[in-house]
Amino acid sequence: xxxxxxxxxxxxxxxxxxxxxxxxxxxxxxxxxxxxxxxxxxxxxxxxxxxxxxxxxxxxxxxxxxxxxxxxxxxxxxxxxxxxxxxxxxxxxxxxxxxxxxxxxxxxxxxxxxxxxxxxxxxxxxxxxxxxxxxxxxxxxxxxxxxxxxxxxxxxxxxxxxxxxxxxxxxxxxxxxxxxxxxxxxxxxxxxxxxxxxxxxxxxxxxxxxxxxxxxxxxxxxxxxxxxxxxxxxxxxxxxxxxxxxxxxxxxxxxxxxxxxxxxxxxxxxxxxxxxxxxxxxxxxxxxxxxxxxxxxxxxxxxxxxxxxxxxxxxxxxxxxxxxxxxxxxxxxxxxxxxxxxxxxxxxxxxxxxxxxxxxxxxxxxxxxxxxxxxxxxxxxxxxxxxxxxxxxxxxxxxxxxxxxxxxxxxxxxxx
Amino acid sequence: xxxxxxxxxxxxxxxxxxxxxxxxxxxxxxxxxxxxxxxxxxxxxxxxxxxxxxxxxxxxxxxxxxxxxxxxxxxxxxxxxxxxxxxxxxxxxxxxxxxxxxxxxxxxxxxxxxxxxxxxxxxxxxxxxxxxxxxxxxxxxxxxxxxxxxxxxxxxxxxxxxxxxxxxxxxxxxxxxxxxxxxxxxxxxxxxxxxxxxxxxxxxxxxxxxxxxxxxxxxxxxxxxxxxxxxxxxxxxxxxxxxxxxxxxxxxxxxxxxxxxxxxxxxxxxxxxxxxxxxxxxxxxxxxxxxxxxxxxxxxxxxxxxxxxxxxxxxxxxxxxxxxxxxxxxxxxxxxxxxxxxxxxxxxxxxxxxxxxxxxxxxxxxxxxxxxxxxxxxxxxxxxxxxxxxxxxxxxxxxxxxxxxxxxxxxxxxxx
Numbered sequence: 001x002x003x004x005x006x007x008x009x010x011x012x013x014x015x016x017x018x019x020x021x022x023x024x025x026x027x028x029x030x031x032x033x034x035x036x037x038x039x040x041x042x043x044x045x046x047x048x049x050x051x052x053x054x055x056x057x058x059x060x061x062x063x064x065x066x067x068x069x070x071x072x073x074x075x076x077x078x079x080x081x082x083x084x085x086x087x088x089x090x091x092x093x094x095x096x097x098x099x100x101x102x103x104x105x106x107x108x109x110x111x112x113x114x115x116x117x118x119x120x121x122x123x124x125x126x127x128x129x130x131x132x133x134x135x136x137x138x139x140x141x142x143x144x145x146x147x148x149x150x151x152x153x154x155x156x157x158x159x160x161x162x163x164x165x166x167x168x169x170x171x172x173x174x175x176x177x178x179x180x181x182x183x184x185x186x187x188x189x190x191x192x193x194x195x196x197x198x199x200x201x202x203x204x205x206x207x208x209x210x211x212x213x214x215x216x217x218x219x220x221x222x223x224x225x226x227x228x229x230x231x232x233x234x235x236x237x238x239x240x241x242x243x244x245x246x247x248x249x250x251x252x253x254x255x256x257x258x259x260x261x262x263x264x265x266x267x268x269x270x271x272x273x274x275x276x277x278x279x280x281x282x283x284x285x286x287x288x289x290x291x292x293x294x295x296x297x298x299x300x301x302x303x304x305x306x307x308x309x310x311x312x313x314x315x316x317x318x319x320x321x322x323x324x325x326x327x328x329x330x331x332x333x334x335x336x337x338x339x340x341x342x343x344x345x346x347x348x349x350x351x352x353x354x355x356x357x358x359x360x361x362x363x364x365x366x367x368x369x370x371x372x373x374x375x376x377x378x379x380x381x382x383x384x385x386x387x388x389x390x391x392x393x394x395x396x397x398x399x400x401x402x403x404x405x406x407x408x409x410x411x412x413x414x415x416x
Numbered sequence: 417x418x419x420x421x422x423x424x425x426x427x428x429x430x431x432x433x434x435x436x437x438x439x440x441x442x443x444x445x446x447x448x449x450x451x452x453x454x455x456x457x458x459x460x461x462x463x464x465x466x467x468x469x470x471x472x473x474x475x476x477x478x479x480x481x482x483x484x485x486x487x488x489x490x491x492x493x494x495x496x497x498x499x500x501x502x503x504x505x506x507x508x509x510x511x512x513x514x515x516x517x518x519x520x521x522x523x524x525x526x527x528x529x530x531x532x533x534x535x536x537x538x539x540x541x542x543x544x545x546x547x548x549x550x551x552x553x554x555x556x557x558x559x560x561x562x563x564x565x566x567x568x569x570x571x572x573x574x575x576x577x578x579x580x581x582x583x584x585x586x587x588x589x590x591x592x593x594x595x596x597x598x599x600x601x602x603x604x605x606x607x608x609x610x611x612x613x614x615x616x617x618x619x620x621x622x623x624x625x626x627x628x629x630x631x632x633x634x635x636x637x638x639x640x641x642x643x644x645x646x647x648x649x650x651x652x653x654x655x656x657x658x659x660x661x662x663x664x665x666x667x668x669x670x671x672x673x674x675x676x677x678x679x680x681x682x683x684x685x686x687x688x689x690x691x692x693x694x695x696x697x698x699x700x701x702x703x704x705x706x707x708x709x710x711x712x713x714x715x716x717x718x719x720x721x722x723x724x725x726x727x728x729x730x731x732x733x734x735x736x737x738x739x740x741x742x743x744x745x746x747x748x749x750x751x752x753x754x755x756x757x758x759x760x761x762x763x764x765x766x767x768x769x770x771x772x773x774x775x776x777x778x779x780x781x782x783x784x785x786x787x788x789x790x791x792x793x794x795x796x797x798x799x800x801x802x803x804x805x806x807x808x809x810x811x812x813x814x815x816x817x818x819x820x821x822x823x824x825x826x827x828x829x830x831x832x
Contacts, residue, residue, distance in 0.1 A: 217830055
C-alpha cells in the first residue's frame with residue numbers, strides 16, 4: 001500500500017475544507033429548530049464542518065444562489081464564478097478575523113453540517129464516461145480478452161468514452177440496490193437471470209460543465225476552464241457479470257446504468273490550480289486537436305474505503321488523457337456541451353495492485369480475495385457493504401484540500 | 417421496391433392527420449399578423465394541415481398545455497392523456513360538424529401549419545438507442561465482421577441497446593452539420609482526421625416516456641401503455657467511417673453523438689391501437705421478463721426519401737424486439753425511467769435490399785451506389801442532400817394515419 005498524502009498541517013481544523021478550497025453544493029436545513037421556510041434547498045459552500053448559507057451571506061448573488069440546483073451558477077460562466085468565489089472568500093475571511101487563529105468561525109450564516117441535508121448538487125444533462133487510465137484499460141483488457149493484446153489499437157489515439165445514464169446519477173449517501181440481469185457462463189448454452197454476483201465500483205473523477213457550446217462547433221482543449229466549472233468524486237457502480245454478456249457490439253448498458261454516485265460537493269477548478277501537473281508523456285503521437293491539454297493533469301490522490309478499511313489509493317496524476325483532451329474529443333464531431341453535462345475519467349488505476357480503482361482489478365477478476373481489517377474477505381461487494389471514496393489534492397495555500405466524499409451502501413436486490 | 421401503403425382514401429383531405437390520429441407538438445405563431453404575445457410556444461394538435469391551439473381550445477387543460485414543451489402533459493399520466501384526447505376529439509368533431517363533409521374545418525382555434533413554427537416537442541431526459549431489427553443487425557454484422565457469424569450470440573437473448581446523447585436530439589427541419597473526426601483505413605498505420613466521408617442515416621421509430629419509475633424497481637413489459645406516451649420518427653445520423661475505429665470496446669460514441677433528428681409531432685400510443693400486430697415468432701427462448709410484450713409489434717410502414725426519390729420502405733412490423741420488451745429490459749436492472757426519456761428502435765430494416773433503413777445497407781458498404789430519379793448516384797450522403805422519413809399506419813377509423821415527418825439537410829463540415 002502506498003503512503004497516503006498527509007494533510008500539510010495534521011492539526012488542520014478545517015479538515016481540507018479551508019479558505020482556499022470552498023466547494024459548492026445544495027443543502028436544506030434539517031435540524032429540529034429549522035425556521036419556517038428554511039428548508040428551501042439552496043447553494044451552500046463548505047467551510048470546515050460548516051456550510052455557508054450563500055443566498056443569505058451574499059445578497060448581491062441571491063438570485064443565482066437561491067436555487068434548488070447549481071445549474072444557474074454553472075451557466076453563469078467564468079467571470080461570475082470568479083466574482084462569487086471572491087465574495088465568498090471575503091465573507092469567510094472577515095468572519096474568521098473575528099475568531100481566534102485556527103478556530104472555526106461561528107456565525108448565523110455558517111450552519112453546522114450536522115444540521116443540514118445535502119441534495120443532488122446539479123441536474124445532470126448528459127453523462128459521459130471515459131476510459132482514460134492506461135493501467136485500468138490494460139488490466140481490464142487482460143481480464144476480458146486474455147488471448148489478445150490488452151490495449152486495443154485505438155486506445156492511445158483517442159480518449160475512449162461512451163454515454164451513460166444521466167437519470168440514475170445520485171448524490172453521495174444514496175443506498176444502491178443490487179441490480180438484476182442476464183449473465184452467461186462461458187460454458188453455458190444460454191444466459192441465466194438473477195441478482196448480480198459481481199457488483200463492483202469504479203473510482204473516478206468527474207468534470208462538471210458550466211458553459212455549453214453550440215451544436216456543429218468544436219471546443220479546443222485549451223478552453224477547458226472556459227467551460228468546466230469544477231470536479232466531483234464519482235463512483236460508477238458496475239455489474240461485472242452482466243457486462244461481458246451484453247457488451248458486444250454496442251458497449252456497456254445495464255451493467256452501468258443502474259446507479260452512478262457523485263459527491264455532494266463540487267470543487268471549483270480554480271481551487272485546483274496548485275494540483276495541475278503534466279500528463280504522462282505520449283508514447284504515440286496524437287492528432288492536432290488532442291495535442292493541447294496535456295498540462296491539465298491533476299495531482300488528486302484518491303482513497304477507496306470498504307467498510308472502514310482503505311483497500312486502494314488510486315493516483316489521478318498518472319491518467320493518460322486529461323479532462324481538456326476529453327472535452328476536445330467529445331466535441332470534435334460538433335456535439336454540443338450543455339450546462340450540467342458530467343464527464344468522468346473512467347476508473348482511476350495506478351501501476352501497482354494497491355492503486356487500482358475497482359474490485360475486479362483488486363481481486364484479479366475475482367480469483368484473489370482481499371482481506372479487510374476485521375478479517376473479512378471480499379472479491380466483489382456483498383449486501384450491506386459500504387464503499388466510500390475520498391480524495392486530497394495540493395491547495396493553493398500550500399496545504400491540502402479534500403474533495404467531498406462519495407459513499408454508498410449496497411441494498412439487496414429487488415424481488416420484482 | 418415494394419408497393420407503398422395506399423392511404424385508405426386517396427382523396428383523404430386530412431392527409432393522414434384526421435380525427436383518429438391527433439398527434440401533439442409544440443408550436444408558436446410565426447405569421448406576420450401574429451398578435452402580441454401570440455408567439456408563446458404552446459401545445460398544438462395537428463388536424464389536417466391545421467394546428468389546434470390547445471390552450472385556447474381547452475380552457476380546462478390550459479395549465480398543462482400552455483407550456484414550452486410536452487413534458488408536463490407527458491408526466492400527467494394515462495388517465496389525463498385519455499381525457500385530453502377525448503376533449504380534443506370533441507372540439508374537433510363539433511367544429512367539423514358545421515362544415516361540409518370532407519372539407520377542412522375553419523376556426524380561429526385552428527391555425528394553418530404555414531403560419532406557425534414547430535419547436536422541439538419535448539425536453540429529452542435520457543436517450544437510448546436499441547438495435548432491434550434482426551435484418552439490420554445481420555447486415556451490419558456481415559459488413560463490420562465479415563469473418564464471423566453476422567449475429568452475435570447475445571442478440572436473440574436481449575434487446576441490445578446503448579445510451580446516446582440527449583443534448584443533440586433536434587427537431588425535424590434542423591440542418592445537420594457533417595461531423596469531423598478520426599478514422600483509420602485497415603492498411604494505415606495511424607488514424608487520419610477530417611470530415612466524415614461516410615455520413616449515413618438510421619431510420620427508426622422512437623418511444624417517448626411519459627410516466628417515470630422509481631430507481632431500484634423494474635417495469636414489466638405489460639405496462640408499456642402506463643409509461644409510454646407515444647411515438648415519433650427518428651433519424652439517428654451516423655458517421656460510418658468514425659464508427660469502426662472508435663467503437664471497440666465501449667461502443668459507438670462520436671459516430672452517433674453529433675445529431676439525432678425527431679419528428680415535430682408525437683403520435684399518442686392510443687392512436688396506434690389498430691396498428692398493433694404480433695412480433696415475429698421467437699426463434700430462441702427468452703427469459704421470463706422478456707416473455708411478455710410480443711403483442712406490441714406495430715405495423716408502421718416507413719419511407720426514406722433522398723432529394724425527392726424514395727430509396728427504401730422499411731417495415732417496422734417485422735422488428736424482432738418490441739417497445740414493451742425494450743422498456744422491460746431497460747429497467748430490469750433497476751434503472752429508472754424519467755418523463756422525457758426517448759428510446760428508439762434502432763435502424764428499421766426489412767428482409768429485402770429495398771427495405772433497409774440506412775445507406776450503408778442500401779449501398780452494401782459503399783460498394784454499390786444507388787441511383788436517384790434525376791440520375792444522380794449515392795453511396796453515402798453529400799453536402800446539400802436532404803433526407804426525409806415519412807411513415808403510415810392503420811388508423812382506428814379504418815383508414816391510414818401518417819406520422820409527422822422528420823427531415824434534415826446536410827451542411828458542410830465546420831472549418832474549426
